[in-house]
Amino acid sequence: MNCIFCQIIKREKPAKIYCEDKEIIVFSDIFPRALIHLLVCPKTHYLSLMDIPDELLLGLFKKIREMAKELNIEDNFRVLLNNGALSGQIVEHLHFHFMSNAS
Numbered sequence: 001m002n003c004i005f006c007q008i009i010k011r012e013k014p015a016k017i018y019c020e021d022k023e024i025i026v027f028s029d030i031f032p033r034a035l036i037h038l039l040v041c042p043k044t045h046y047l048s049l050m051d052i053p054d055e056l057l058l059g060l061f062k063k064i065r066e067m068a069k070e071l072n073i074e075d076n077f078r079v080l081l082n083n084g085a086l087s088g089q090i091v092e093h094l095h096f097h098f099m100s101n102a103s
């Protein structure tokens, strides 16, 4: 499959990886639109929020909370999901944008 994010997960393409575990990887957006702009992705390829198992969805949000605590920005971050090409989804591998302009 020709998916950029799967290539990053397999280390076939470089990325600035923030953290990862068995199911989730977080890396910097190549064109950041905030001081902190990370992409939170399941390691398994899913196109849409409609496809992913509930447990994994919970895991992604737990990771987001963990990151907010680690970065000390619990009260100053945004989460964005473009779901579907019509909404602006360009990369067809489900991902949440995690953004903050906290310095």
Ligand code: 5GP
Binding pocket: 004, 015, 016, 027, 028, 029, 030, 031, 032, 081, 082, 088, 089, 090, 091, 092
């Ligand atoms: P989408 O519009 O699909 O929600 O967002 C895709 C995001 O992926 C964009 O913010 C874009 O800058 C980022 N992106 C696209 N190609 C790459 C890449 O090769 N590496 C990284 N790290 N981010 C990418």
Ligand code: ZN
Binding pocket: 003, 004, 005, 006, 007, 044, 045, 046, 092, 093
């Ligand atoms: Zn993929």
